[in-house]
Amino acid sequence: MRHSTRRRLLLAAILFGAASIGGLAAGARRDQDAASYDDIATRLLQTGLREQGAYATLAKLLSVGPRLTGSAQADAAVRLMAEHMKALGLDNVRTEPTTVGHWVRGGREEGRILSRTRGAIPVKVRAIGNSIATPAGGVTAGVIEVHSIADLEKIGDRARGRIVFFNGAMDPALLDTFAAYGGAAQQRSGGAAAAARAGAVAAVVRSLTLEIDDDPHTGTMSYDPAAPKIPAVTISTAAAERLSAVLGEEPDARFSFTTSCQTLPPVTTHNVMGELRGSRTPEEVIVVGGHLDSWDLSPGAHDDGAGCAQSIEALRLIRELGLKPARTIRAVLYMDEENGGAGGRDYARSVNRKAERHIAAIESDRGGFLPMGMGVGAKGAAFARIQAWEPLMQRVGLQWIRPGGGGVDIGPLGESGTILMSLVPDSQRYFDVHHSGTDTLDKVNPRELQLGANAMALVAYLLSEEGLPK
Numbered sequence: 001m002r003h004s005t006r007r008r009l010l011l012a013a014i015l016f017g018a019a020s021i022g023g024l025a026a027g028a029r030r031d032q033d034a035a036s037y038d039d040i041a042t043r044l045l046q047t048g049l050r051e052q053g054a055y056a057t058l059a060k061l062l063s064v065g066p067r068l069t070g071s072a073q074a075d076a077a078v079r080l081m082a083e084h085m086k087a088l089g090l091d092n093v094r095t096e097p098t099t100v101g102h103w104v105r106g107g108r109e110e111g112r113i114l115s116r117t118r119g120a121i122p123v124k125v126r127a128i129g130n131s132i133a134t135p136a137g138g139v140t141a142g143v144i145e146v147h148s149i150a151d152l153e154k155i156g157d158r159a160r161g162r163i164v165f166f167n168g169a170m171d172p173a174l175l176d177t178f179a180a181y182g183g184a185a186q187q188r189s190g191g192a193a194a195a196a197r198a199g200a201v202a203a204v205v206r207s208l209t210l211e212i213d214d215d216p217h218t219g220t221m222s223y224d225p226a227a228p229k230i231p232a233v234t235i236s237t238a239a240a241e242r243l244s245a246v247l248g249e250e251p252d253a254r255f256s257f258t259t260s261c262q263t264l265p266p267v268t269t270h271n272v273m274g275e276l277r278g279s280r281t282p283e284e285v286i287v288v289g290g291h292l293d294s295w296d297l298s299p300g301a302h303d304d305g306a307g308c309a310q311s312i313e314a315l316r317l318i319r320e321l322g323l324k325p326a327r328t329i330r331a332v333l334y335m336d337e338e339n340g341g342a343g344g345r346d347y348a349r350s351v352n353r354k355a356e357r358h359i360a361a362i363e364s365d366r367g368g369f370l371p372m373g374m375g376v377g378a379k380g381a382a383f384a385r386i387q388a389w390e391p392l393m394q395r396v397g398l399q400w401i402r403p404g405g406g407g408v409d410i411g412p413l414g415e416s417g418t419i420l421m422s423l424v425p426d427s428q429r430y431f432d433v434h435h436s437g438t439d440t441l442d443k444v445n446p447r448e449l450q451l452g453a454n455a456m457a458l459v460a461y462l463l464s465e466e467g468l469p470k
C-alpha cells in the first residue's frame with residue numbers, strides 16, 4: 001500500500017519533471033535544470049533496471065553466432081541490428097559501406113608436443129588472426145622458449161630453423177587487467193614477425209589471459225613486409241605451462257602443428273546506425289558505439305556484443321522516457337574493430353559526416369561488466385564541464401569521471417576534434433573470456449550490462465542538452 005502510493009508520487013514527479021525540461025531554454029534556470037537532470041538520472045536508472053533491454057538486445061545479436069569480419073554471420077548481424085533499431089523506433093536507421101579484410105580459420109587445427117620420453121602430447125592450437133597456414137603436412141621443429149620479443153632479440157641465432165614459443169604471462173600484480181594485457185599483447189600481434197626476422201619457421205604464443213585454463217584466446221597479428229611470413233598459433237595457458245615444463249626437462253623436445261587458415265579477397269560490408277534526431281541542432285551529433293564484429297571462436301558476448309547492445313539500449317531508454325534530445329544522439333555499430341579497424345575509419349571519413357559536427361563519441365568495448373567510471377579525453381573547460389556531472393553519474397551507479405578515454409572505433413573521429421570517451425567497467429574478469437570460446441551470453445550479468453547502458457544514456461543526454469565549450 002505504502003509502496004504503491006510512493007510509486008504514484010514518483011510517477012507524478014516524473015511527469016512534472018519531463019514537462020519542465022521540455023520548456024527550458026538552454027542555459028536558463030539552472031537550478032531547475034539540475035533538479036530535472038537529477039530526476040532524469042533516477043528515471044533512467046529505475047526504468048533501465050526494471051526493463052533490462054540491453055540484455056534482450058544482446059541475446060538477439062548473439063543469436064547469429066560468431067561475427068568475424070567478412071563472414072556471412074557478420075552480414076546477418078548488420079541486417080538483424082538494422083531491423084531491431086527500426087522496430088525500437090529509432091530515427092534514420094541505415095547502413096554505410098566499409099571494405100574489410102577477409103581472413104578465415106579453415107577446418108584443420110592440430111598440435112602436439114613431441115617428447116622422446118612421453119611420446120606425442122596433443123595440444124589444442126588456434127591460428128592467430130591474419131596468420132598464413134602451415135604447409136599441408138604441418139610444421140615440425142625444435143622449440144626455443146622466450147618471454148617477450150625483447151627476449152627473442154637477445155638470443156642471437158638460436159631461433160634459426162626453430163619454432164619460437166612466446167610464453168610471456170600477463171602481469172598478475174597489476175590492478176588494471178588492460179595494462180597487464182597491454183604489457184604482453186605484443187608477442188601475439190608482432191611475435192610471428194619478430195620470429196621470422198630471427199630465422200624461425202613458426203611461432204607459438206601463450207594465450208593472453210590471467211587464468212590457467214584450457215581455452216586458447218586468439219586475436220589479431222601482422223607481418224613484417226621485410227621478413228618472410230611464418231604461421232602462428234596460440235595455445236592455452238595450461239598448455240603453455242605444460243610445454244614449458246617439458247622443455248625444462250627435455251630442451252630438445254619438438255612441437256608440431258597444422259593449420260589451414262587463409263586470407264581471401266577483401267569484401268564490402270557495413271556499419272549500422274540509428275539515432276534520436278536532435279530537436280534543436282540535429283547536425284550536432286553525440287555518438288555512442290561498440291563493434292559488431294567478433295572473433296570466430298565464440299559469439300563475442302562481452303567483446304563486443306555488450307557495447308553494441310548498450311549503445312542501442314541507451315537510445316531506447318532516452319526515447320522510452322519521452323525525452324527529446326536537443327542534439328542528435330546516434331548509436332553506431334562498427335564493423336572490423338578486431339581485425340583492421342576499417343569500420344571506424346570509414347565512418348569518420350564518410351561524406352555523410354561533412355554536414356555534421358561530432359561533439360563527443362563514447363565507446364563501450366571493455367566488456368559488459370559492472371561499470372566503474374568514464375574516461376574522458378578532453379582538456380580544460382570541456383573536461384571540467386563533463387566532470388561536473390560526476391554526482392549525476394553517481395546516481396546511475398558510476399563512481400568517477402577521469403581523464404582518459406578513446407578506442408579503436410572512435411579514434412578516427414578524434415582527428416577532427418571530437419571529444420573521445422569510454423565506459424570503464426570492472427576489468428577483473430574480462431580476460432577470462434576475451435577472444436576465446438567462452439565469451440558467451442551466460443557470462444553476462446543482465447544488471448551489470450544494463451548499468452553500463454544507463455550510464456551511456458545519461459552522459460549522452462547531458463552532452464546533447466549542454467554541449468561542450470570549444
Ligand SMILES: [Zn+2]
Nearest residue numbers: 303304337365
Ligand atoms: Zn572489442
